[in-house]
Each structure stands twice: as C-alpha cells, then as structure tokens.
Amino acid sequence: MNTMVKRTMKLSIKGRFKKYWSTFLINHRFRRIGVDVKEVKHRTPEHIEMLVSGPKPRLWDVVKWTRNQNLFFILTEVAFEFVE
Secondary structure, eight states, X not given: OOTTSEEEEEEEEEEEEOHHHHHHHHXXXXXXXXXXXXXXXXXXXXXXXXXXXXXHHHHHHHXXXXXXXXXXXXXXXXXXXXXX
C-alpha cells in the first residue's frame, strides 16, 4: 500500500480552548506535521471538529500530537475516524 496516498480524517476534540490561539496553533502545527486543515468547526467553546487530510503516517502524527497537553489546550477527549 502506498503511504503517500492522501486520506481524510475527522477529529473531534473536547476540552477547554482559547479559541483564537487554539485555531492558530492547530493550523500552524498541523501544517508543520504535513497535513492540510480542510475545515474547523467550533461546535461549542469546549468542542472542535476538524477535517484534515494527508498521508496516513502524518495523520497518525496528528493523533499523537493531540494527546499532548499545551498552554492553550486542556483536552478531555479526542476521537478520530478516517472518512475516505
């Protein structure tokens, strides 16, 4: 299987966020990892849904990164699913 084929993943992240900084840092960090942020939806102040696409190994790096705590994030739940 070719690992460079782009896949799309839906992330559902729950926790406490500082909306502006979390969106800015997530977009910046995910680009550095090597994935494209297609869509960000702030469902509530405690819930963000995102669509990201990239090679499968990079998507797994995104999942690993979301497990780390950060000054701007206090995460309580991260769920993901591949949609393509």
